[in-house]
Amino acid sequence: MRRSKMLDRQFHISRREKFLEFLKDGQAGIFFAGSTKMMAGDEEYPFSVNRNFFYLTGCEEPDTVYLAYRQKGAGKEVLFIRRPDPRLERYEGPRPGKAEAGQKYGIAEVCFLDELSGRLAELISCGGVGTLLFDQEEGTWQDMAEPVRQTADRLKKDWPRLAVENAAPWFARMRRxxxxxxxxxxxxxxxxxxxxxxxxxxxxxxxxxxxxxxxxxxxxxxxxxxxxxxxxxxxxxxxxxxxxxxxxxxxxxxxxxxxxxxxxxxxxxxxxxxxxxxxxxxxxxxxxxxxxxxxxxxxxxxxxxxxxxxxxxxxxxxxxxxxxxxxxxxxxxxxxxxxxxxxxxxxxxxxxxxxxxxxxxxxxxxxxxxxxxxxxxxxxxxxxxxxxxxxxxxxxxxxxxxxxxxxxxxxxxxxxxxx
The missing domain is CATH 3.90.230.10 (Creatinase/methionine aminopeptidase superfamily)
Structure with a gap:
């Protein structure tokens, strides 16, 4: 999609600042861009980014995750991106690396997607995060898109006392x-x-x-x-x-x-x-x-x-x-x-x-x-x-x-x- 100059980086930064104000100590929000889906043979459906993820980040890249959390009164955020893959980029075009993504979206810390599980485990196990907020726009928990539900189920299994809540009502109030x-x-x-x-x-x-x-x-x-x-x-x-x-x-x-x-x-x-x-x-x-x-x-x-x-x-x-x-x-x-x-x-x-x-x-x-x-x-x-x-x-x-x-x-x- 052709990008306009209207929704610039500062717009998405302002939305994230609002979300960080909404988070309480010990809460974290985790939001997924989504992934491409196969249509038939080796053809994929055109990728359509999750709109709440886009609202916060301005990022339209599949397989990207945004994490925001509040600990000891301080709000922090991390963007997780896919590792560079020269072979895949020959088909799909180049994707931004860590430094470029951080500059493009105004997010200071950028990590690779395979580091997400370790970061979540670290935040939960040290007692700093006890509640995770997911984007559950769908009607029921079972309807939640993959990998959102998979991630939530895995974390609940590993940490039974972890509270899981829905961030969709917050987005609804903000976006109205x-x-x-x-x-x-x-x-x-x-x-x-x-x-x-x-x-x-x-x-x-x-x-x-x-x-x-x-x-x-x-x-x-x-x-x-x-x-x-x-x-x-x-x-x-x-x-x-x-x-x-x-x-x-x-x-x-x-x-x-x-x-x-x-x-x-x-x-x-x-x-x-x-x-x-x-x-x-x-x-x-x-x-x-x-x-x-x-x-x-x-x-x-x-x-x-x-x-x-x-x-x-x-x-x-x-x-x-x-x-x-x-x-x-x-x-x-x-x-x-x-x-x-x-x-x-x-x-x-x-x-x-x-x-x-x-x-x-x-x-x-x-x-x-x-x-x-x-x-x-x-x-x-x-x-x-x-x-x-x-x-x-x-x-x-x-x-x-x-x-x-x-x-x-x-x-x-x-x-x-x-x-």
Missing amino acids: VKQPEEIAAHRIACRTTVEAVRYMMAHTRPEMTEGQMEAYFDFIVKSRGCGHAFATVAATGKNACILHYSANRDKIKEGDLVLVDLGASWEYYCADVSRTFPANGKFTPRQRLLYEIVLAGLTAALEAAKPGQRKDELQLISKRVMADELVKAGILSAPEEIEKYYLHGSGHFIGLYTHDVGEDPENLLQKNMMFTLEPGLYFPEEGIGIRIEDTLLVTEDGCEVLTADIPKTVEEIEAFMQS
């Missing part, structure tokens, strides 16, 4: 409210997404395939040096009623609505947008009616989004507005029947992951939080699925729609498509 550098990275991802979606819409025509439409989005994203926040949904007709549809190979038919759910990323910070539009540039009366009901739900939630607002209530607002409009249109006989057509939540926090950490029913929005709103209605019997989503930044007294420049009203979409 964005720093200026993070917001700047999000803005790049959102600007690229806006440009890419407009380019894709301008080239969408009946008789092309969903994958051909997707390729126009990909071209802009890659041309701007961005990554993809997640696998693109490019769905036409009834495919739009499959929430995580990603085959993207069917032909777009005359009269179809197209639903796209996609986003670029910069420095791993994500954008997430959904748009629904007619492939031929003109809504039918039925499509227009349903589309404007979803848009009304989104607009109502956007108007209510501000600091102090419970985030989960925004979904209730959009659902209530859509249900009332569906009853007025004679599509529903009672508001509660909307459950048949509204199949998902109306938004999520966004950050280093598209569906980012920090979700909690009690969450009140705060300035510089970032999240999405995405109400939708799905009518598979009619081959109509509609979802409209934007990426939002909470401001002093409301929210800023970072993806507002993608056509969204019926009039804007038709004018843009027909131009």
Whole structure:
């Protein structure tokens, strides 16, 4: 991934300083970058670094470990890297040595990965560390990624009195409210997404395939040096009623609505947008009616989004507005029947992951939080699925729609498509 100048070394140093302040005497945190995974034969999946590890270090190298601990009031940190391997580097390129890694990431002590076990044994056996914090984002202990669980199990076996705790809630609290550098990275991802979606819409025509439409989005994203926040949904007709549809190979038919759910990323910070539009540039009366009901739900939630607002209530607002409009249109006989057509939540926090950490029913929005709103209605019997989503930044007294420049009203979409 191309690196920007926004998340510099000092940003990650500041995050580590916060974590060291959080640690109590006798506690240590150990965090893993992750390892590459084999796909088939000798081909590997593209490496994707653990985001909490990246948040603390800025390092994107696999097989790297960060250790932080507090003893006698003093906070200390060590980065463990893989030993140099000239043969492997011929295939993967050079990796930084101790001195270079220390300078690059601002960590004074750098050791080799095979020294990690000895350092942990030394810290635990001398009584200096009695609690280890791991990154357990997964639902259960058994779900924890390797080698995290292996390391924890081995240490618990060797030192039964060692306490093992979860650092993920700390990361969730820290990452919910964005720093200026993070917001700047999000803005790049959102600007690229806006440009890419407009380019894709301008080239969408009946008789092309969903994958051909997707390729126009990909071209802009890659041309701007961005990554993809997640696998693109490019769905036409009834495919739009499959929430995580990603085959993207069917032909777009005359009269179809197209639903796209996609986003670029910069420095791993994500954008997430959904748009629904007619492939031929003109809504039918039925499509227009349903589309404007979803848009009304989104607009109502956007108007209510501000600091102090419970985030989960925004979904209730959009659902209530859509249900009332569906009853007025004679599509529903009672508001509660909307459950048949509204199949998902109306938004999520966004950050280093598209569906980012920090979700909690009690969450009140705060300035510089970032999240999405995405109400939708799905009518598979009619081959109509509609979802409209934007990426939002909470401001002093409301929210800023970072993806507002993608056509969204019926009039804007038709004018843009027909131009």
